[in-house]
Amino acid sequence: MSVRVRFAPSPTGFLHVGGARTALYNYLFARAQGGVFVLRIEDTDAERSTDASANAILEGMRWLGLTWDEGPGVGGPHGPYFQSQRRALYNKAAADLRARDTAYPCFCTAEELEQRRAAQAQRGEAPRYDGQCRHLTAQVRADREAAGTPFALRFALPGAGEIAWDDVVRGRIVFQNEVLDDFVLVRSDGLPTYNFACVVDDLDMRITHVLRGDDHISNTPRQLLIYAALGSEPPVFAHASMILGPDGKRLSKRHGATSVEAFGDLGILPEGMANFLALLGWAYDGKQELFSLGELERIFDIARIVPSPAVFNTEKLEWMNAQHFKALALEERERRVVAFLAQRGHDLSARTSAWISVFVRALGDRIKTLVDAETYGAFALHEEVVFDAEAWADVLAKDEAGPRLERLAQVLAALPVAGLGELEIATRGLAAEVGIKPGELMGLARVALTGRKVAPGIFEVMWLLGPQRTLARLRSAAARWALERASA
Numbered sequence: 001m002s003v004r005v006r007f008a009p010s011p012t013g014f015l016h017v018g019g020a021r022t023a024l025y026n027y028l029f030a031r032a033q034g035g036v037f038v039l040r041i042e043d044t045d046a047e048r049s050t051d052a053s054a055n056a057i058l059e060g061m062r063w064l065g066l067t068w069d070e071g072p073g074v075g076g077p078h079g080p081y082f083q084s085q086r087r088a089l090y091n092k093a094a095a096d097l098r099a100r101d102t103a104y105p106c107f108c109t110a111e112e113l114e115q116r117r118a119a120q121a122q123r124g125e126a127p128r129y130d131g132q133c134r135h136l137t138a139q140v141r142a143d144r145e146a147a148g149t150p151f152a153l154r155f156a157l158p159g160a161g162e163i164a165w166d167d168v169v170r171g172r173i174v175f176q177n178e179v180l181d182d183f184v185l186v187r188s189d190g191l192p193t194y195n196f197a198c199v200v201d202d203l204d205m206r207i208t209h210v211l212r213g214d215d216h217i218s219n220t221p222r223q224l225l226i227y228a229a230l231g232s233e234p235p236v237f238a239h240a241s242m243i244l245g246p247d248g249k250r251l252s253k254r255h256g257a258t259s260v261e262a263f264g265d266l267g268i269l270p271e272g273m274a275n276f277l278a279l280l281g282w283a284y285d286g287k288q289e290l291f292s293l294g295e296l297e298r299i300f301d302i303a304r305i306v307p308s309p310a311v312f313n314t315e316k317l318e319w320m321n322a323q324h325f326k327a328l329a330l331e332e333r334e335r336r337v338v339a340f341l342a343q344r345g346h347d348l349s350a351r352t353s354a355w356i357s358v359f360v361r362a363l364g365d366r367i368k369t370l371v372d373a374e375t376y377g378a379f380a381l382h383e384e385v386v387f388d389a390e391a392w393a394d395v396l397a398k399d400e401a402g403p404r405l406e407r408l409a410q411v412l413a414a415l416p417v418a419g420l421g422e423l424e425i426a427t428r429g430l431a432a433e434v435g436i437k438p439g440e441l442m443g444l445a446r447v448a449l450t451g452r453k454v455a456p457g458i459f460e461v462m463w464l465l466g467p468q469r470t471l472a473r474l475r476s477a478a479a480r481w482a483l484e485r486a487s488a
């Protein structure tokens with residue numbers, strides 16, 4: 001039997017780290033097994049589900065490179081893939097369960113249920129449905145239904161006993177039936193509950209493995225009971241461990257960005273994100289850490305999902321991201337940087353391809369995330385230099401700094417051709433002439449041209465700025481030096 005897995009997000013927000021990891025694991029498992037990856041949108045909660053969220057989730061998956069074989073946009077033999085369009089299937093399954101006497105109508109109103117729950121709480125009991133409507137006679141049920149009294153459909157829980165499964169990640173998990181109650185399958189508004197719709201769909205879509213977060217473990221016994229009541233075999237279950245923030249608490253917005261989209265805005269590449277997510281609760285051989293998506297598609301194995309919680313480590317993500325960035329071909333690095341900067345309002349479309357190439361090469365290994373291209377490339381992206389206070393203080397403290405910058409401007413202005421080589425020869429020549437180390441002169445120029453002590457190679461900086469901006473910045477720094485020295 002070939003593997004069929006699904007990612008079944010509820011469209012109530014963005015694609016968050018946990019959901020993205022679930023999607024990725026399902027995708028990788030399907031690919032590694034030559035199986036099918038289904039995407040199903042669980043939008044039966046009409047109040048909280050939005051189209052915007054469904055689109056954001058699809059967008060997040062596309063960004064990560066997770067293509068689905070069946071689902072929204074691509075269709076497939078088990079559609080529609082939005083639960084809100086699958087009511088007929090749930091109704092049919094509900095009728096089936098009623099016919100088998102494993103479900104019954106419950107006419108209790110929300111107020112009645114609330115009162116009884118409050119009374120249970122007062123007696124120190126766990127809130128659970130007391131089974132009142134389970135024991136109504138067929139006649140009473142028929143009369144109430146005929147009178148149009150609204151009702152929910154509840155599952156008739158089998159008596160004592162236990163429900164268990166062998167979880168791929170966590171081994172055998174056992175629940176006593178008595179911790180459950182006659183839970184609702186279909187609400188009085190006619191909409192199915194998550195557990196019911198999920199089972200009906202997983203059956204209809206021939207899902208062989210349910211791979212999801214461990215926050216769903218408590219749903220699994222209910223789902224297993226529904227499979228049994230429908231006379232069907234359940235799929236294999238695998239519950240991946242939760243993801244913790246660095247403080248050991250469940251990852252949440254408090255820890256910063258949690259949606260995949262937000263990481264893209266922070267300059268993380270899809271390659272880096274996918275690699276990082278894959279290792280958030282899964283290990284290959286405990287050694288290799290860098291993987292391309294293609295590689296993961298070949299080697300991913302659900303048996304290696306680890307049961308202990310995974311900790312989200314931003315430094316690790318940035319390190320991985322840097323490795324993936326470095327591994328890209330130069331043209332691809334250029335494309336990513338240009339696209340990212342454009343998104344941040346820096347239009348480089350008028351720049352020559354040589355300029356862009358030098359710009360990206362000059363930033364070199366400083367780029368851990370694409371944001372670094374903006375930070376370290378700021379000198380070339382903005383008209384005004386923003387001086388780092390400490391860097392300027394160093395320049396100010398150096399005797400002769402102003403006149404030397406002025407001299408450098410003169411020497412550079414006299415160059416007939418200002419290529420990287422000419423800029424270097426002229427600068428070194430001046431240092432020799434003045435009798436200082438080339439590094440000292442380059443250090444002054446670096447602050448004058450970029451405002452910082454740490455910046456890309458100084459000749460690349462000069463070349464990228466072009467003669468006009470280079471000379472203007474050198475002269476303006478020289479003038480500022482003279483002014484501040486004079487008034488000191």
Ligand code: GLU
Nearest residue numbers: 008009010042198212216
């Ligand atoms: N709609 C559920 C969720 O978003 C799906 C859970 C499952 O995979 O069964 O959490």
